[in-house]
Amino acid sequence: MNSPSPNSSKLAILIPFGIVTLIWGSTWLVIRHQLGVVPPTWSVTYRFIVAGTFMLGYALFRGERIALDARGWAFAAVTGLCQFCLNFNFVYRAEGYVTSGLVAVVFALLLLPNAVFARIFLGQKLGRQLIVGMGVAMAGVVLLFVREARVDPHGPGQVLLGIGFTLLAILSASIANVMQATPTARAYPMATMLGVAMLIGA
DSSP states (O other): OOOOOHHHHHHHHHHHHHHHHHHHHHHHHHHHHHBTTBOHHHHHHHHHHHHHHHHHHHHHHHTOOOOOOHHHHHHHHHHIIIIIIIHHHHHHHHTTTSOHHHHHHHGGGGHHHHHHHIIIIIOOOOOHHHHHHHHHHHHHHHHHHHHHHHHOTTOHHHHHHHHHHHHHHHHHHHHHHHHTTSHHHHTSOHHHHHHHHHHHHO
8 A cells, every 4th residue: 555655745734724824814904905894893793694604504515413402502602702703803903903914913922822721721731842932922022013113103002902902812712712622612513613603703
């Protein structure tokens, strides 16, 4: 039996990574263009009503069960609140004060609360390299804030508000991320859970 070649293994990693990067990276620009057309909260609502409906349709296409028990509904409600309601509302508001590029860069700090919450709730270890990396990331965000505060014509208050909303978005997203790594999340079909969570969060 032939083992897969190193090149095919790399492609199997790089292609999905490239697709996710393209989709996730472009979302910041889409949010920026949505601002000012309708209130931010309604932008989030429209976005996830459509996404949640399509996700449940995909779940039906895959033959997944749509019905959830009481625990499933509660889990979907908290996930929807954190990931699709609070997270995105905070991001939309952040981009009203700072550039979408700055929000995207600061959002890289998501690794920090993810690691801390995973240590507390999932028992995962914090390696030395991870701790050093988190320190470097925090220092980088501080430097970004200082630079933006100096060049922003509205003063540091606007930048501080934008970064503050971004940090709240990060915290909300991190809670949802860690929840989705728990045994409770694995007990339910993924597409169904995400679709219901999106509709609740909308």
